[in-house]
Amino acid sequence: MSHSHSSNSSNNIVGTHYRVGKKIGEGSFGVIFEGTNLLNSQTVAIKFEPRKAEAPQLRDECRSYRILAGCPGIPQIYHFGQEGLHNILVIDLLGPSLEDLFDMCGRKFSIKTVCMAARQMISRVQTIHDKNLIYRDIKPDNFLIGRPGTKNANVVHVVDFGMAKQYRDPKTKQHIPYRERKSLSGTARYMSINTHLGREQSRRDDLESLGHVFMYFLRGSLPWQGLKAATNKQKYEKIGEKKQTTPIKELCDGFPEEFGIYLNYVRKLGFEETPDYEFLRELFGKILKNNGDVEDGVYDWNLLNGGKGWEASVVRFSVFECLPWK
Template identity: 80%
Template structure:
C-alpha cells in the first residue's frame, strides 16, 4: 500500500450493457498519453465490477459552476488547445471518443504539478474507427442509434450517421460555445417524449447558423466549427490548424497562454479550492479513509491492494483492502445499442444519490473490515 489516492468506479454485474471491462482495455491502449489517467485494476467484487483509476480534481462542469457558469475567452482558448490535443492523441491510437461533454474533462489534483492539466476520463463509449494494423477506416453507415450526450453531439450523430473523428471535434466546438455563452440555443427545449425532445435538439442545431451561435466572439471560434462540420467521414483532421486558431484568439484579445485559468482567480486569487464544497467533500472522504486504513495484508494481495490511482466517477468500495479513494458519480450516457434508451441521456439525474450511496459504502466497508 502506498497511500496514493484512487477513484473506484463500479458497475452492477447484472448490467444489460456492461462497459467497465471495455473501458479498462481502452485505458490500457491509451496508457502513457498525457492527460489520460492510469488504470490499475479491473475485476469483480461481490455484485459489482470495479475499475480502479487515478484520482483527479473536479470536472470542467464543476469548475464552470464555480465560475458562475461563464468562462472567459482566454480560459476557453487555453482549454480548447488542451482538449483538442487530448482528442488528437486518442484518434492517433485509432479510437474515437463519442461522448464529449464537460463532465468528462477533469483537471489534475490540486497542489500537484498537474493541477491544471486537462484529463479525459470515461471511455465506455470509445470505439475503434480504423484497424490498428492496416489503418482501414470503418465504413460509412446510416440509421445508427444515438451515442453520446444530446446537448453536445454532432449534427451527423443526430441524423443517425456513423461517427468518426469529425464528430468528436464538432462536439468539442459545442462545448467551447457552451462555456463562452453560458448555455446553448438548443437547451431547455420541451417535447411530449424524450425521443421527440432529442429530435428537436437536432433540428435546432441544424437551423442555428454558426454565425448566430458564435456572434460576439472571436471569428476563429466560428472557423473552428465550420472546419469541423465540413470534414469528410474519413478525412484526417488538421489538429495543428485547429489549435492555431485558438492561439489567434488569444492574440486577438491581447492575452497569452500563461496557464492562469478563471478558477485560479476565484476567492481573491486563492483559487477554486478555497471555500469549495467539492474540495471539502473530497478531503473529508480522504480523511475518513485515512482514519480507517485497513490492517496490513501479506504480499499476495491482488493488484488493487498495491496499485492505486485517481479519477472522478461513480465509486463504490466493496473490497476491504483499498487505500484512500474518492467518490463522484459518472454521468449517464447512451450505449450504441439497437434500441435507444433516451432516458439515460438526461444529465445529472442520478449524481446526488450516487454520491450518497458511495459515501455510505465507504462507511460500511470500514465497518465490515473492523476499522471503525
C-alpha cells in the same frame, strides 16, 4: 487476525491492497469511491459496476485506458478485476470536471480560459484518434483537471471511455464503413448534426461536439437547450433541427471569428478525413495572441476566492462531491 474474506470486507479492502473510502459520485454504470493504495498511501478512485449490469462498460473502458496508457491527460489505471458481485476499476483520482468548474465560475468562462482549455481538449481528442479510437461522448463533465497541489493540477484529463469505439483497424488503418440509421448515442446537447441524422460517427463528430462545448462555455448556454417534447426521441429531433437551423455566425456572434472558423471547418470534414488538429489548436492560439493573453496556465478557476483558487471554496463546495463520473 484471520485473513478470511470477512475481515477484508470489514476493512473494505479490494484488489488485495486498496481500501475503499467515501463515495464521491455515481452514474448509470454504478458508483465511484475514493480509495487508498495501502502499499504506498496513494489516493485513488475506485469505480464499481454491478457484474449483472445490462450493458457492462467497465471492461471495455479498461481496454481503452490500456490502449491510451502513458499519454498526457489520460488517467493511469492500477487494477481491474472482480470483487464479489461487482467489476472494479482502480484509477487515478482527479479533480473536478470542467462542468463543475463552470458552475463555480458562475457559468461563464473567459475567452482566455476557453482558448487554453480548447487547446488541451483538442490534443486529448487527437491522442484518442491517433490510437484508432473515437470517443463519442464529448461533454464538459468528462474532462477533469488534476488534483490541487499536484503537477497535473491544470492538466485537462479525459475520463469515462464507456462509449469509445475503434474507427479504424490498428494495423491496416482501414476505416469503418459509412452507415446510416444508427441509434443516437452521446449527449444530445453537444452531439454533432450528423449524429442527430443517424450517421455513423467518426473523428469529425468528436471535434464538432468540442466546438459545441466551447460555445457553451462562452455563451453560458446553447440555443437548443431547454427544448420541450413529449418523448426523448422527439426532443432529440427538436434539438437536431435547432442545431441545423442556427447559423454558425449567429451561434458565435460577439466572439472572435476563430470560433466560427473552427465550427465551419469541423462540420465540413469528410467521414474518413483526417482533421488538421494543429490548425485547429492554432486558431485558439491566435485568439490568445490577438487578445494580448499568454498561455500561462492561469484559468478562471485559479482566480476564485481572491486568487486562492477553486480549492479554497472546498468548505462551500466539497471537492469530493464533484469528482468524476457522475
